[in-house]
Amino acid sequence: MSASLAVEALTLTLGAFRLNQIDFALARGEILVILGPNGAGKSVTLETIAGFHWPDSGRVLIGGSEVTALPPERRNIGFVVQNFGLFPHLTVAQNVAIARRSDRAIAAPDSTFPAHGDPAALLSYFGVAHLAKRMPAALSPGEKQRVALARALASVPDVFLFDEPFSALDADMREQLREELNTFLRALAIPAILVTHDRGDAIALADKIMVLRDGAVVQSGAATEVFRKPISSFVARFVGVENVLPGRIVETTENGISIEVGKQIVGAARGQSMPAGRPIVVSIHAEDVAVSLPEGERQKSAINRFAGRVTAMRRAGALVTIAIDCGFPLRAFLLGPQVREMGLDVGSGVAVQIAPEAVHIMAD
Amino acid sequence: MWLPPATPSYPGALYLACWFAGSVLLAFLVLPLVALALTQSGASLAGVARMVDVRDAIVLSLEAAFLSAAAAAVVGVPLAYALARTAFPGKGIVAALVDLPLAVPHTVAGIALLLVFGRQGVLGEPLQTFVGLKFWGTIAGVVVAMLFVSAPYTVNAARIGFEAVDPRLEKIARTLGLNPWRTFMRITLPLARRSIMTGVTLTYARSISEFGAVVILVYYPMTAPVKIYELFLRFGLEQSAAAAVLLLIVSLSLFVLLRTLAQRGGVPQENR
Numbered sequence: 294m295s296a297s298l299a300v301e302a303l304t305l306t307l308g309a310f311r312l313n314q315i316d317f318a319l320a321r322g323e324i325l326v327i328l329g330p331n332g333a334g335k336s337v338t339l340e341t342i343a344g345f346h347w348p349d350s351g352r353v354l355i356g357g358s359e360v361t362a363l364p365p366e367r368r369n370i371g372f373v374v375q376n377f378g379l380f381p382h383l384t385v386a387q388n389v390a391i392a393r394r395s396d397r398a399i400a401a402p403d404s405t406f407p408a409h410g411d412p413a414a415l416l417s418y419f420g421v422a423h424l425a426k427r428m429p430a431a432l433s434p435g436e437k438q439r440v441a442l443a444r445a446l447a448s449v450p451d452v453f454l455f456d457e458p459f460s461a462l463d464a465d466m467r468e469q470l471r472e473e474l475n476t477f478l479r480a481l482a483i484p485a486i487l488v489t490h491d492r493g494d495a496i497a498l499a500d501k502i503m504v505l506r507d508g509a510v511v512q513s514g515a516a517t518e519v520f521r522k523p524i525s526s527f528v529a530r531f532v533g534v535e536n537v538l539p540g541r542i543v544e545t546t547e548n549g550i551s552i553e554v555g556k557q558i559v560g561a562a563r564g565q566s567m568p569a570g571r572p573i574v575v576s577i578h579a580e581d582v583a584v585s586l587p588e589g590e591r592q593k594s595a596i597n598r599f600a601g602r603v604t605a606m607r608r609a610g611a612l613v614t615i616a617i618d619c620g621f622p623l624r625a626f627l628l629g630p631q632v633r634e635m636g637l638d639v640g641s642g643v644a645v646q647i648a649p650e651a652v653h654i655m656a657d
Numbered sequence: 658m659w660l661p662p663a664t665p666s667y668p669g670a671l672y673l674a675c676w677f678a679g680s681v682l683l684a685f686l687v688l689p690l691v692a693l694a695l696t697q698s699g700a701s702l703a704g705v706a707r708m709v710d711v712r713d714a715i716v717l718s719l720e721a722a723f724l725s726a727a728a729a730a731v732v733g734v735p736l737a738y739a740l741a742r743t744a745f746p747g748k749g750i751v752a753a754l755v756d757l758p759l760a761v762p763h764t765v766a767g768i769a770l771l772l773v774f775g776r777q778g779v780l781g782e783p784l785q786t787f788v789g790l791k792f793w794g795t796i797a798g799v800v801v802a803m804l805f806v807s808a809p810y811t812v813n814a815a816r817i818g819f820e821a822v823d824p825r826l827e828k829i830a831r832t833l834g835l836n837p838w839r840t841f842m843r844i845t846l847p848l849a850r851r852s853i854m855t856g857v858t859l860t861y862a863r864s865i866s867e868f869g870a871v872v873i874l875v876y877y878p879m880t881a882p883v884k885i886y887e888l889f890l891r892f893g894l895e896q897s898a899a900a901a902v903l904l905l906i907v908s909l910s911l912f913v914l915l916r917t918l919a920q921r922g923g924v925p926q927e928n929r
Contacts, residue, residue, distance in 0.1 A: 344831075366833075374825045374829065381848070391835070392833035456825075
């Protein structure tokens with residue numbers, strides 16, 4: 294009853310594709326990001342929740358009541374798609390007015406929001422009232438997103454579903470709209486699901502993350518958990534862990550686990566005991582790698598401190614991604630001014646250090 | 658989409674060659690009609706326009722073509738939507754069936770229609786007996802003959818129009834509380850309107866110009882093309898040319914008018 298949106302053991306066959314046992318629950322205001330490669334079943338999952346596919350088994354509950362057998366128009370869902378899906382033959386005002394629900398109009402506003410069923414008030418709230426008579430083709434992406442949100446709210450939704458809303462946008466616009474959406478969803482306290490293959494969306498928005506592959510859940514949980522402790526190299530790469538490296542267990546002691554990675558021995562914090570010789574994969578976030586200039590020989594014995602050489606540098610905004618060969622390939626982040634101060638260039642010698650707690654071990 | 662400005666590699670020569678080849682075709686299309694129009698003086702046109710049987714024939718053609726275009730819209734647009742939105746085994750065969758009349762010689766179509774809608778036809782006889790609807794010697798027969806040869810234009814154009822409507826827009830409409838019928842009427846149909854109107858206009862134009870199927874299924878009452886053929890047989894080129902130019906003027910101006918109406922108020926296209 295507490296969950297605002299619950300999906301229970303949802304299974305669906307669609308031609309050769311099969312969605313297998315999808316399970317999750319969202320509380321009011323929680324945002325779930327579904328990640329996965331093309332064809333993993335992300336959009337199908339959304340569309341099944343929206344009522345466009347009949348599941349073979351399983352249930353969908355919105356606000357505690359089962360909607361599995363209801364058609365989309367009776368599920369109270371706000372659906373936003375790539376390019377925002379405004380009706381191109383209708384003005385902004387008509388786009389929002391078409392969604393007006395006589396049966397549900399003027400639900401009790403949650404907070405500072407205008408009554409959800411009131412098209413004019415919604416356009417004002419989103420700062421697009423002056424665009425009411427425009428056609429969608431004349432709007433900027435930011436304006437389209439606001440109109441799309443106003444329109445969805447006009448139908449008084451209990452759940453918001455976003456199907457790759459930003460995928461046609463350039464990086465700057467994407468980031469800006471993402472921020473705006475985040476602010477809006479946090480204020481609204483309606484559960485939302487966002488499907489994407491962009492990990493930036495997940496980092497910016499997700500409370501929970503579900504990673505899909507071939508129609509099945511690979512990992513699902515709190516966003517920080519999935520980011521910090523991916524269960525496989527597939528998930529690690531997908532949530533954007535920069536360093537995913539094959540290794541082999543050397544020994545497990547009470548101080549920690551030693552792993553052979555490339556030509557080095559890397560120490561990880563003590564987790565469960567692992568048999569020596571077992572092949573594993575480690576993931577290390579680039580932001581957990583400390584880069585400094587090489588120092589005297591004395592310091593070399595510190596744990597997880599390796600000497601290396603810069604093999605490549607790539608600048609993105611203020612952040613510089615540095616590829617280092619330290620007996621195994623490693624990527625780290627530095628800020629532009631730091632790189633200048635240290636006088637780093639391709640070929641420079643550096644020292645890297647990784648906290649054992651930042652070394653995460655995965656089975657494959 | 659951003660396109661690079663014209664550069665030295667701009668394919669000017671290619672476009673020029675295409676336009677040259679194209680103008681040969683355009684000249685071939687326009688020349689006979691211009692030659693025909695030039696044979697007539699205003700006086701001879703006025704003369705033929707005063708002939709009651711010629712006027713009746715043209716009015717009948719316009720009426721019957723209008724009815725057949727309306728009928729094509731009523732049954733063809735739903736078929737087009739079904740073909741655009743559903744997948745089933747044998748869909749290719751159904752699509753080919755729609756195109757079939759385009760491949761059948763129209764005299765053959767006329768004979769085939771006679772077998773179905775004639776006095777002893779499988780539909781002609783019972784419809785006459787029970788409903789009193791006759792397809793010989795009536796406008797109903799003209800409409801049936803026209804519809805058979807011209808319906809594919811409406812179905813195909815409407816289908817292309819429906820296929821161009823993003824199914825996600827329909828899905829969004831559903832989540833906004835519109836049932837499938839309202840979604841079709843408020844979203845899909847208006848977005849495909851231009852293609853549908855283009856198809857209906859083509860059906861109308863093709864119906865007016867139909868001769869072969871009409872002349873076999875219903876000789877009387879005479880449509881304009883049949884009347885012109887009769888004038889040609891009885892009085893020769895001169896008399897028939899005057900009527901022909903009159904029909905040409907009427908049908909072309911209507912075609913241009915309808916085409917303009919069909920293209921108006923299109924949906925503004927997204928810049929991608």
